[in-house]
Amino acid sequence: MSPLQVTPGAVRLAGLTLGYDRHPAVHHLDGTIPPGDLLALVGPNGAGKSTLLKGLVGEIPCLDGQILRGVPREALAYLPQADEIDRSFPLSVLDLAGMGLWHSSGPWRSLRGERARILDALRAVGLSGFEERQIGTLSGGQFQRALFARLILQDAAVILLDEPFTGIDARTVEDLLGLIGHWHRQGRTVVAALHDLAQVRAHFPSTLLIAREPVAWGPTAAVLTPENLDRAARLSEAWDEDAAVCARDHAHGSAAPDPAHDHAHGSAQDGAAHDHGHDHAHTHGGHRHAHHHRHGDAA
Amino acid sequence: MTDWLAPLLDPFAFGFMRRALVGCLALSLSAPPIGVFLMLRRMSLMSEAMSHAILPGAAAGFLVAGLSLPAMTLGGLVAGLVVALLAGLVTRTTALREDASLAAFYLISLAAGVLLVSLRGSQIDLLHILFGTVLALDDGALLLLGAISTLTLFALAVLYRPLVMECVDPLFLRTVSRAGGRAHYAFLGLVVVNLVAGFQALGTLLAVGLMLLPAITARFWARGLGGLIASAMLIGVMASVGGLVLSYHLGLPSGPAIVLVAGLLYLVSMLAGPQGGLLRRLVRTRHLEA
Numbered sequence: 001m002s003p004l005q006v007t008p009g010a011v012r013l014a015g016l017t018l019g020y021d022r023h024p025a026v027h028h029l030d031g032t033i034p035p036g037d038l039l040a041l042v043g044p045n046g047a048g049k050s051t052l053l054k055g056l057v058g059e060i061p062c063l064d065g066q067i068l069r070g071v072p073r074e075a076l077a078y079l080p081q082a083d084e085i086d087r088s089f090p091l092s093v094l095d096l097a098g099m100g101l102w103h104s105s106g107p108w109r110s111l112r113g114e115r116a117r118i119l120d121a122l123r124a125v126g127l128s129g130f131e132e133r134q135i136g137t138l139s140g141g142q143f144q145r146a147l148f149a150r151l152i153l154q155d156a157a158v159i160l161l162d163e164p165f166t167g168i169d170a171r172t173v174e175d176l177l178g179l180i181g182h183w184h185r186q187g188r189t190v191v192a193a194l195h196d197l198a199q200v201r202a203h204f205p206s207t208l209l210i211a212r213e214p215v216a217w218g219p220t221a222a223v224l225t226p227e228n229l230d231r232a233a234r235l236s237e238a239w240d241e242d243a244a245v246c247a248r249d250h251a252h253g254s255a256a257p258d259p260a261h262d263h264a265h266g267s268a269q270d271g272a273a274h275d276h277g278h279d280h281a282h283t284h285g286g287h288r289h290a291h292h293h294r295h296g297d298a299a
Numbered sequence: 300m301t302d303w304l305a306p307l308l309d310p311f312a313f314g315f316m317r318r319a320l321v322g323c324l325a326l327s328l329s330a331p332p333i334g335v336f337l338m339l340r341r342m343s344l345m346s347e348a349m350s351h352a353i354l355p356g357a358a359a360g361f362l363v364a365g366l367s368l369p370a371m372t373l374g375g376l377v378a379g380l381v382v383a384l385l386a387g388l389v390t391r392t393t394a395l396r397e398d399a400s401l402a403a404f405y406l407i408s409l410a411a412g413v414l415l416v417s418l419r420g421s422q423i424d425l426l427h428i429l430f431g432t433v434l435a436l437d438d439g440a441l442l443l444l445g446a447i448s449t450l451t452l453f454a455l456a457v458l459y460r461p462l463v464m465e466c467v468d469p470l471f472l473r474t475v476s477r478a479g480g481r482a483h484y485a486f487l488g489l490v491v492v493n494l495v496a497g498f499q500a501l502g503t504l505l506a507v508g509l510m511l512l513p514a515i516t517a518r519f520w521a522r523g524l525g526g527l528i529a530s531a532m533l534i535g536v537m538a539s540v541g542g543l544v545l546s547y548h549l550g551l552p553s554g555p556a557i558v559l560v561a562g563l564l565y566l567v568s569m570l571a572g573p574q575g576g577l578l579r580r581l582v583r584t585r586h587l588e589a
Contacts, residue, residue, distance in 0.1 A: 102475045
């Protein structure tokens with residue numbers, strides 16, 4: 001098997017399968033997130049959006065395939081869904097945002113000299129004057145702003161956001177979308193799992209539509225078609241407790257995709273989407289979007 | 300000397316009382332901050348389980364060397380650390396949550412301990428192990444308490460930031476650093492050494508008393524983490540002094556007296572504490588403008 005390559009700054013997924021207890025939640029995903037991309041991750045509940053983000057950040061191991069990161073691990077920033085954070089802990093907003101400076105502060109160095117930087121970040125998210133407040137006293141929107149301040153301070157090249165706008169009011173969403181646009185203009189890669197399709201169409205140039213299987217990946221307008229969305233809705237409902245072992249060929253170095261492979265998960269399009277994955281792994285290194293688009297066509 | 304101070308100072312005219320005081324003060328500086336973190340991580344009862352897990356080690360030491368503090372300390376330390384590590388390992392590698400895996404191990408450990416003690420020794424020996432010997436701390440025990448206290452304070456200073464981050468947002472810490480796992484194990488280690496220290500003075504049953512009660516009481520007095528730690532230490536000191544003085548004047552066993560004074564401070568704070576105490580909640584103050 002020849003080692004796969006990835007362009008610096010990009011994140012490449014090669015035959016990636018992620019899941020829990022051997023059941024795939026993201027199944028045979030191929031493609032590359034180019035540097036500077038502003039990518040929306042769209043799909044029904046249970047489609048594997050959160051799983052994919054957790055995989056990208058290295059929080060869960062790959063069941064199969066690989067993630068090739070063209071950036072060092074500390075250049076990845078990840079915002080999980082807010083309910084995983086203990087907000088009753090007695091911590092000030094300043095300290096919460098200051099966590100983002102871990103790469104320069106480490107476990108011991110004082111943050112006293114960085115106070116101005118932290119205050120700047122809080123100002124950028126509209127939280128001036130909140131620095132001494134305890135995080136438990138913030139509203140949902142204010143807390144999300146504080147987490148975005150932490151992201152600013154992390155200064156990461158690749159930023160992964162898991163449903164950052166769930167339960168957040170329109171004004172805050174608007175502010176935070178502005179911040180995401182700013183990151184995009186700075187050349188950072190942003191990947192966000194989202195549910196609001198209008199928001200995606202308005203702000204995100206590219207989209208990956210998944211429903212455990214990749215449904216379509218490319219320019220947002222070409223991906224979010226009624227046919228693709230309909231297919232995603234149908235695909236997402238196939239969890240089979242007694243599913244057979246996946247027989248799909250995953251050896252990326254092998255000569256040709258196996259035309260006769262049978263697949264236990266039982267969706268008719270599996271084969272087509274999967275063969276594209278192989279083509280991609282064998283032949284392409286650079287031009288992402290044109291290729292991903294074909295996933296959509298395959299549907 | 301003023302008259303009203305006399306009852307407070309009289310007991311410490313005796314050498315064994317001074318030793319007990321020094322030992323308890325050392326414990327009051329190190330155990331309560333550990334308790335604060337345990338409380339904030341919702342692991343309060345975990346320390347109770349750990350204190351039982353120490354028993355078979357102490358009992359094994361007792362079997363080998365009789366009522367010797369160094370042997371029992373070493374045994375307790377080993378048993379506690381083994382249980383903490385095994386429980387952590389099982390949590391990280393299987394589907395079991397930490398509380399469940401810890402419960403399984405501490406119960407095994409506790410049963411083994413009771414079995415070991417009953418193999419040899421009398422009721423009196425068992426009482427010593429369970430309730431401690433604060434009035435009979437020798438030089439070795441005092442040195443050990445002092446060393447554990449010093450180690451704990453230094454270690455907490457070193458671990459402070461990763462520990463706080465591990466409490467608030469463990470996922471975030473995992474994505475930026477591997478320090479979270481190490482901080483977690485180091486913290487469990489600190490819990491164990493402090494319980495062993497507590498067991499010298501208060502016995503395995505009550506070792507948790509000076510760790511948790513001051514920490515929980517501090518919640519009614521302070522809001523920030525720094526304030527919580529400082530007030531927990533202060534409450535620990537007050538309970539130690541108060542308990543020893545009471546035990547001297549009323550002829551009570553000192554371990555339970557110390558923990559009961561801590562308990563009394565808790566009840567008073569629960570009623571009168573400025574941070575969410577009962578009275579404060581009953582008296583409706585006028586709300587602010589914004």
